[in-house]
Amino acid sequence: MTDLTINLTPEIYTYLQRVSLREPKVLEKLREQTHKMSMFQMQISPEQGQFMGLLVELIGAKKTLDIGVFTGYSSLSVALALPPDGKVIGCDINGEWTKIARKFWAEAGVENKIDLRLAPAAETLQALIDQGEANTFDFAFIDADKLNYPVYYELVLTLLRQGGLIAIDNVLWGGDVADPSVQDDNTKTLRALNEKILRDERVTISMVPIGDGVTLARKR
Numbered sequence: 001m002t003d004l005t006i007n008l009t010p011e012i013y014t015y016l017q018r019v020s021l022r023e024p025k026v027l028e029k030l031r032e033q034t035h036k037m038s039m040f041q042m043q044i045s046p047e048q049g050q051f052m053g054l055l056v057e058l059i060g061a062k063k064t065l066d067i068g069v070f071t072g073y074s075s076l077s078v079a080l081a082l083p084p085d086g087k088v089i090g091c092d093i094n095g096e097w098t099k100i101a102r103k104f105w106a107e108a109g110v111e112n113k114i115d116l117r118l119a120p121a122a123e124t125l126q127a128l129i130d131q132g133e134a135n136t137f138d139f140a141f142i143d144a145d146k147l148n149y150p151v152y153y154e155l156v157l158t159l160l161r162q163g164g165l166i167a168i169d170n171v172l173w174g175g176d177v178a179d180p181s182v183q184d185d186n187t188k189t190l191r192a193l194n195e196k197i198l199r200d201e202r203v204t205i206s207m208v209p210i211g212d213g214v215t216l217a218r219k220r
């Protein structure tokens, strides 16, 4: 026995995927298409998408937010796990990437579940609060521009119901957050947010070493 998290060698990672990944064909196709793009590394991993789908099922989510849509993998993973009357509000500013997303959402037959808002995410989230939707969302995934993560975290906490769950992506930032010699703005922002969430009594938390690190924060 060890108290260390296992180091995923390529062999162990391949095994993990082989014995646990149930990626639907449409998500596999979306992943393959996105991997032809230069920015493909922005996409979440398939096991992370499956994990998020499980979380959505576990909490019985219906109303969700996807902050940072890109080509639509995280939105689609969540939409496929939602009940027929479930909704994803997707936030992004890029019309080109989200055009690909829309194509795959339609192919998966869940386009009616996903409401894409093409605007800076902070504006979309603030508008939802202004429209009286505070304390009504069940689940939110934060995966857009890192410098605005602290803003998204606060807006999302306002929008979540008690017991609602936030999943925050890239909290390990390729390991840079743990390396004091790295002092760029994105790394400093993520480092400061991790420290803030550690001390935030409004949430129950766990940092999960999946993908690039995901913090789960349940609103108390």
Ligand SMILES: C[S@@+](CC[C@H](N)C(=O)[O-])C[C@H]1O[C@@H](n2cnc3c(N)ncnc32)[C@H](O)[C@@H]1O
Pocket: 042, 043, 044, 067, 068, 069, 070, 071, 072, 073, 074, 075, 091, 092, 093, 094, 097, 119, 120, 121, 122, 143, 144, 145, 148
């Ligand atoms: C890491 S990618 C998201 C990956 C996506 N979750 C997936 O599963 O493939 C980040 C996305 O955030 C978007 N973005 C960047 N700045 C934004 C902003 N201010 N508001 C909304 N979206 C933004 C980018 O256009 C990009 O598509």
